[in-house]
Amino acid sequence: MSKVKTAVKIGALTMKNPVTTASGTFGSGLEMREYVDLRKLGAITVKGTTLEPRSGNLLPRCTETPSGTLNSIGLENPGVDVFVADILPQVAAYETPIIVNIAGSEITEYGRLAEILEKEAAVSALEANVSCPNVKSGGMALGTDPDLVYQVTKLVKEHSSKPVIVKLSPNVTDIVSIAKAAAEGGADGLNLINSVLGLAIDMEKKRPALGNIVGGLSGPAIKPIALRMVYQTAQAVEIPIIGLGGIVSWQDAVEFLMAGATAVGIGTGNFLDPATTMKVVDGIEQYLIDNGYDDVQDIIGIAWKNQRDGKDG
Amino acid sequence: MVEQGKILINEHVGKDIWRMELKAPWIARKARPGQFVNVRLSEHTDPLLRRPISLHGIDADNGIICFLYLVVGKGTKMMSKLENGDHLDLLGPLGNGFSTAFQGRRAVLIGGGIGSAPLYPLLEALKAQKKDVTLLYGVKDQESIVCLDLYKENQAEVIITTEDGSAGEKGFVTAPFEALLKNGGIDYVYACGPGAMLRAVEELTLQYGVDGEISTEANMGCGLGVCLSCSTPGKDGKNRKVCTDGPVFKMGELAYE
The missing domain is CATH 2.40.30.10 (Translation factors)
Structure with missing residues (x-):
């Protein structure tokens, strides 16, 4: 038994430690079994699910940029029916809470997805993806408009008794107003940030490096953007935040907790070292022990309290 | 691991x-x-x-x-x-690797440039099963020919093509490959190399009614089957992950745009 308390809550969802995965970087979890003890994670956030199967975008879908990766997958997935019938029961066997990321091309689809997943006891929470930069409709087009974010959130809440997390896009001028809209819509938590819209050029071929032209930047390159958004948003809303963006080590994770995140998500970090999630779980706990904390709650948002005033001189 | x-x-x-x-x-x-x-x-x-x-x-x-x-x-x-x-x-x-058990006796291995790399352990495995192997090795120029003695030590017949004619036959591997197919007696074909070469080789192989496998590449994010960066369409309309369903696919399995 752990000497320190590491459990956190996102609405009614209790995570035994503050570590989950970023949707789309961990498959359903099953693909990672060889490398990760899935029982050790606070929650598994699975690949985005849509009503119908999606085959995704043109290749190339991924290219590396300095300390980052630019991707444009396009929500490839087998559709919610296959997910529920074939994948979910296998993941549920690990008895770790499952957060299902849902994405629609129009608002009503979020309600339908929530309705379908409501029947599944193995689903612990829903994560409404209103921030995918790589699909033509839905996704980020919804997540950049506070009214639409409010509508999506409210609709999902109406169709679900499960905790609802809204995954926000960083590609907005004012993240706080979007976060507040989700909170007003009834969100139990927020997940930020999704990837940052970017472009890479293939100099040899003299054209954009990705088949979809633009893509979402992730990895350590976006960590400061994510930290800033978590820091500002966590002070402005009452609901908990799952912070993510460039976390590749436990130190990165502790920084997000200090910035005000209640939990953290590991994304691109899984590609560098498939055991990153477990190392972050252990690292956070060891940090708490080494620094005399007996509860992870003691460091959540601690950076605000210690911030110095920003006056000149 | x-x-x-x-x-x-x-x-x-x-x-x-x-x-x-x-x-x-x-x-x-x-x-x-x-x-x-x-x-x-x-x-x-x-x-x-x-x-x-x-x-x-x-x-x-x-x-x-x-x-x-x-x-x-x-x-x-x-x-x-x-x-x-x-x-x-x-x-x-x-990844999945080549299937080394094919019906028959004679295999042709085709390597384009650095695509020859994975063919060497395949050759060893085939030789251990007493198969006859011909290696078609296509490169830009003589300087790009590497590790030739390894194949010869294993009693493979080696045919070299260079784009500039500085060694072996001038041109691409497809010309001597088609000549081999015409002569007949080939039971299985393995190929690894640039996309254009794989396509041409696959087309010829299937045209002559022979079976085979290609080893492909794609930009990968994870190599573990989770990011779907390398997901590529199959002829049956279903996507394959080059990293975990591949990198080796049966000839005729993938769809080309």
């Missing part, structure tokens, strides 16, 4: 081509021809992603694996600078 491989040899063997031998007993024991290893080149964040490198040698008895790699970018350049005794973070073996 992540294994820290110890570099035994890292030598320049041809134009921009390097050969690295590593002590990596776990991977050497598990690996099959056609599989690859995802190599992490920095413990920091640049370069960030691992680099997929195919296995050019698998020596399970001595716990040694070998890479033959082309220096094309930042990652492979860093790799070429590593010295004997250095350690390299290896994730693997990954």
